[in-house]
Every structure is written in C-alpha cells, then in structure tokens.
Amino acid sequence: MKIRMLVDMPEGAARNGEPWPAEGDCVDLPTAEAAHLVASGIAEEVTDAAPAEQPPAEPRRSRRKTPEPEEE
Structure with missing residues (x-):
C-alpha cells in the first residue's frame, strides 16, 4: 500500500534499519x-486519483477530550 507521510518521525527513528521518509x-x-x-x-x-505531486494534507486533529476540572 502506498502512503504519503503527514509528519516527520522523531530523530533517529528507523524502519528495518532505514530512516523514515520525510x-x-x-x-x-x-x-x-x-x-x-x-x-x-x-x-x-x-x-x-491522488498523484504524489499533490501537497500533503493537513494532519488530523485529535478528537480526545481533555477532562474538565472538578468544581468544589
């Protein structure tokens, strides 16, 4: 499956001994x-239908909600 990276992997991260694509x-x-x-x-x-020359899409935002502070 062909994919396009939306983020840079951390410095030093590797896959099978090779650095991840940028x-x-x-x-x-x-x-x-x-x-x-x-x-x-x-x-x-x-x-x-999506050629590789297309600019990368915006990364998805997390849907995880942060807990609201408890009131006293």
Missing part, C-alpha cells in the same frame, strides 16, 4: 503497517 514523501509499505499509520493520522493513502 513529511510529504511517499513510500510503499505492507498493507497492515500502512493502514495502521493511516488510521493513526501519521500518513495518508496515495491512490492513482
């Missing part, structure tokens, strides 16, 4: 691994 770069990964990155918002799937 933000905006495309890479072909096994489907399960690529799907995990897409679901995590770290990457987006690249299809024939």
Whole structure:
C-alpha cells in the first residue's frame, strides 16, 4: 500500500534499519503497517486519483477530550 507521510518521525527513528521518509514523501509499505499509520493520522493513502505531486494534507486533529476540572 502506498502512503504519503503527514509528519516527520522523531530523530533517529528507523524502519528495518532505514530512516523514515520525510513529511510529504511517499513510500510503499505492507498493507497492515500502512493502514495502521493511516488510521493513526501519521500518513495518508496515495491512490492513482491522488498523484504524489499533490501537497500533503493537513494532519488530523485529535478528537480526545481533555477532562474538565472538578468544581468544589
């Protein structure tokens, strides 16, 4: 599965001994691994309808709500 990275991985992060692609770069990964990155918002799937020359999409915002402070 071909994906486009939406973020830069931390300094020193590697996959199979090779550094991760930079933000905006495309890479072909096994489907399960690529799907995990897409679901995590770290990457987006690249299809024939979305050429690699397209600028990267904006990263998704987290939907996790922060707890409200308790009132006394």
